[in-house]
Amino acid sequence: AQSVSQHNHHVILSEAASLELGCNYSYGGTVNLFWYVQYPGQHLQLLLKYFSGDPLVKGIKGFEAEFIKSKFSFNLRKPSVQWSDTAEYFCAVNAISGNTPLVFGKGTRLSVIA
Amino acid sequence: DGGITQSPKYLFRKEGQNVTLSCEQNLNHDAMYWYRQDPGQGLRLIYYSQIVNDFQKGDIAEGYSVSREKKESFPLTVTSAQKNPTAFYLCASSLGTAATNEKLFFGSGTQLSVL
Secondary structure: OOEEEEOOOEEEEEOOOOEEEOEEEEOOOOEEEEEEEEOOOOOEEEEEEEOOOOOEEEOHHHOEEEEEHHHOEEEEEEOOOOHHHOEEEEEEEEEOOOOOOOEEOOOEEEEEEO | OOOEEEEOOEEEEOOOOOEEEEEEEOOOOOEEEEEEEEOOOEEEEEEEEEEOOEEEEOOOOOOEEEOOOEOOEOOEEEOOOOOOOOEEEEEEEEOOOHHHOOOOEEOOOEEEEEO
């Protein structure tokens, strides 16, 4: 069974700082990878996804993530965070074979301070 | 206005009581899911359904039951066998199945608390 590890439980950054949130998964086969975001008081929504092709994927609001197959990683990055990026971020994976639903990491809470 | 509607927003359960959380979608999605969200635990899958009249257990199905009699509805019952039901419950749907890489659309959630 696949599993997802997010290394940071809570990250606090000042505005304009660069962001990198770690995500590693355990599964030997081909996977689809996602980052979801939950802004305060809002629904969970898709930030970006990787299925195949270019391992560097770009999402909404200036976020990007890089799939490094050899490291089983899919880290989320943003060059310069804003106060409005304060939210909880979830990495998720599902194996292409097996028709299984998404498995989520435990989430990373990002607090951006002025 | 298309989307997923969960109700109620807040629910209180007495000991020994079964309670049912509603989830309705008008997106014409085939697959529906129930996740439980606890602080620091992320989202854990309770049950999912990829077609009407069929559903599968997720990672933490014990103490829960579901039905999928209609495409648009996937209610979750938290039974008295669930000893730690206090959590935030999220319903989601997707157009295709997990294998077709469809993104999930989430409802606004139901916060269940035990009295």
